[in-house]
Amino acid sequence: xxxxxxxxxxxxxxxADRDEVIKRAKNEDIGYIINIGSSLLGSKKALELSQQYDFxxxxxxxxxxxxxxxxxxxxxxxxxxAREDRVVAIGETGLDYYxxxxxxxxxxxxxRYLVKLAKDSGLPLVIHSRQAQEDTLKILxxxxxxxxxxxxxxxDEDFLRKxxxxxxxxxxxxxxxxxxxxxxxxxxxxxxxxxxxxxNRAQNLRTLVxxxxxxxxxxxxxxPFLSPEGLRGKRxxxxxxxxxxxxxxxxxxxxxxxxxxxxTDNARRFFNLP
Numbered sequence: 001x002x003x004x005x006x007x008x009x010x011x012x013x014x015x016a017d018r019d020e021v022i023k024r025a026k027n028e029d030i031g032y033i034i035n036i037g038s039s040l041l042g043s044k045k046a047l048e049l050s051q052q053y054d055f056x057x058x059x060x061x062x063x064x065x066x067x068x069x070x071x072x073x074x075x076x077x078x079x080x081x082a083r084e085d086r087v088v089a090i091g092e093t094g095l096d097y098y099x100x101x102x103x104x105x106x107x108x109x110x111x112r113y114l115v116k117l118a119k120d121s122g123l124p125l126v127i128h129s130r131q132a133q134e135d136t137l138k139i140l141x142x143x144x145x146x147x148x149x150x151x152x153x154x155x156d157e158d159f160l161r162k163x164x165x166x167x168x169x170x171x172x173x174x175x176x177x178x179x180x181x182x183x184x185x186x187x188x189x190x191x192x193x194x195x196x197x198x199x200n201r202a203q204n205l206r207t208l209v210x211x212x213x214x215x216x217x218x219x220x221x222x223x224p225f226l227s228p229e230g231l232r233g234k235r236x237x238x239x240x241x242x243x244x245x246x247x248x249x250x251x252x253x254x255x256x257x258x259x260x261x262x263x264t265d266n267a268r269r270f271f272n273l274p
Contacts, residue, residue, distance in 0.1 A: 001031035002245055002260050003267035004238040005171055006092075006126065006151050006220035009035050009056075010045035013224040013235050022053060025238040031055060031264060032273055033238050036092050036126060036151075038063040040074050043081050050086035057271060058084070059126055061091040067102035067110040075113070082121050088271040090118035091126025092151060095139075098130040108139065115143055124270055126151055127168075133159040140166070149270060152222050153208065160208050164216060169270055171218040172209055174228035174240060177247045178202035209251050214262045218270065219244050 004025070014021055025033060033056045037043030046058035060081045062070060082090060093114040095107050102110075118125040124147040129136040133155050140146060149169040153160065163170060180203050209217075221244070223236040228243040245263070249256040267273065 001029050003032040003264045004221050004241045005034045005218045005267050006036050007223040010042050021237045028239040030238050037061045057088045058086050059089040061093045064096040064107040065101040067106035070110050089124045089126050092128045094128035095132035096130045097132040170212050171220045173222045173226045174244050175226045176205045177229040218266050219263050
């Protein structure tokens with residue numbers, strides 16, 4: 001059994017065939033799906049899905065892109081949703097300095113609020129951090145100890161080690177299956193016309209996977225985004241988390257069954273699942 005700990009089945013990409021996508025996940029032995037709230041509407045829809053399917057659970061959160069719209073009305077609604085039985089975490093929330101769709105200070109304000117809500121609610125936290133490592137750690141260090149997972153990990157080795165030192169969990173997505181990109185024709189005349197890697201982001205992520213202890217690692221698709229290699233350009237979905245588990249097994253040189261068992265147990269403990 002596998003667990004997809006971060007997906008967005010409430011997104012419009014699934015409107016045409018959501019039930020079929022969920023059935024496929026069940027048929028592929030996905031035992032748990034955590035549908036992540038990233039807006040007020042998304043959080044409401046995530047809760048509705050969790051009430052319709054017994055193996056889907058919801059989180060309540062506001063993505064940093066939502067920070068400029070945050071107000072008292074949204075605050076009251078989020079706090080009400082956080083008290084619902086099928087809600088197992090707060091998030092996703094954090095800082096995104098890559099796209100900066102919301103003002104930096106507003107992102108920090110929203111992040112601090114949702115971190116406090118997680119603490120007050122006794123719920124774990126799902127963190128989004130993109131090109132914002134220093135500020136992410138600064139805010140989290142203000143409230144330690146806190147139970148958290150850094151989702152779709154994209155930081156460097158230093159950030160990874162600091163997160164692990166704080167007892168955080170780390171989740172990776174199917175982008176670890178991507179090959180390193182080559183020059184346009186795949187070869188570089190300056191190097192004897194041999195294939196030359198130009199973009200090592202995927203390989204860097206695989207190195208971080210190897211450095212992350214299995215008992216601190218969780219799986220996620222972040223569907224509908226980041227489909228695995230071989231399906232790129234198509235919509236991602238929870239059933240594809242098996243390709244992620246296979247790649248982690250390859251990287252760590254362990255059995256697929258061990259990856260499935262340990263990461264699913266991690267998800268159970270982290271989200272307090274039955």
